[in-house]
Amino acid sequence: EVQLVESGGGLVKPGSSLKLSCVASGFTFSSYGMHWIRQAPKKGLEWIALIYYDSSNKYYADSVKGRFTISRDNSKNTLYLEMNSLRSEDTAMYYCGMGPYWGQGVMVTVSS
Amino acid sequence: DVVMTQTPPSLSVAIGQSVSISCKSSQSLVASDKNTYLNWLLQSPGRSPKRLIYQVSKLDSGVPDRFSGSGSEKDFTLKISRVEAEDLGVYYCLQGTHLPQTFGGGTKLELK
Numbered sequence: 001e002v003q004l005v006e007s008g009g010g011l012v013k014p015g016s017s018l019k020l021s022c023v024a025s026g027f028t029f030s031s032y033g034m035h036w037i038r039q040a041p042k043k044g045l046e047w048i049a050l051i052y053y054d055s056s057n058k059y060y061a062d063s064v065k066g067r068f069t070i071s072r073d074n075s076k077n078t079l080y081l082e083m084n085s086l087r088s089e090d091t092a093m094y095y096c097g098m099g100p101y102w103g104q105g106v107m108v109t110v111s112s
Numbered sequence: 113d114v115v116m117t118q119t120p121p122s123l124s125v126a127i128g129q130s131v132s133i134s135c136k137s138s139q140s141l142v143a144s145d146k147n148t149y150l151n152w153l154l155q156s157p158g159r160s161p162k163r164l165i166y167q168v169s170k171l172d173s174g175v176p177d178r179f180s181g182s183g184s185e186k187d188f189t190l191k192i193s194r195v196e197a198e199d200l201g202v203y204y205c206l207q208g209t210h211l212p213q214t215f216g217g218g219t220k221l222e223l224k
Binding site: 105 | 113
């Protein structure tokens with residue numbers, strides 16, 4: 001059974017940093033590109049980042065480019081999202097996933 | 113960025129009724145490999161998103177054949193025949209042809 005479990009969220013102040021993790025199981029993690037998407041409270045879904053299976057390419061939404069970094073460790077079946085210079089508008093539920101599979105999400109709240 | 117326009121924003125349906133949701137893109141979604149990367153996802157209340165359809169019309173494993181996708185180029189449709197209670201939630205189209213990937217604004221399917 002495919003499982004994706006996010007962690008690392010929480011309440012932080014504007015301007016601070018946070019690193020999310022997503023542990024994958026049930027499939028060959030190292031063979032698939034992986035995404036992060038997010039959903040602000042009461043809003044729709046927003047795609048934010050993609051990393052190729054071998055980390056050779058990384059792509060970002062304009063809203064996070066230069067502040068967020070996607071990475072992965074295939075030896076640990078883990079996807080990461082390093083978030084710097086956080087803003088109130090980054091407050092959202094963050095989901096990792098690929099294809100038909102998405103995690104349960106982790107909440108990030110940016111507030112003073 | 114490719115803009116995905118979904119209509120209607122909400123639908124009120126009776127169980128057993130059939131419904132259609134439209135998704136129009138600002139650019140053709142035909143990729144250089146001739147595939148069209150248009151997905152449909154469902155987010156049930158309080159749940160993470162789940163992909164139902166990929167490449168316009170291919171159903172993910174376990175998705176009932178009451179769901180069907182159609183369309184080409186810039187104009188796509190999700191049809192649900194004989195709506196069941198488990199189908200309620202918010203439907204999103206997602207284009208994966210161009211980067212950044214982009215979601216439609218969502219269509220909320222509610223019970224009449």
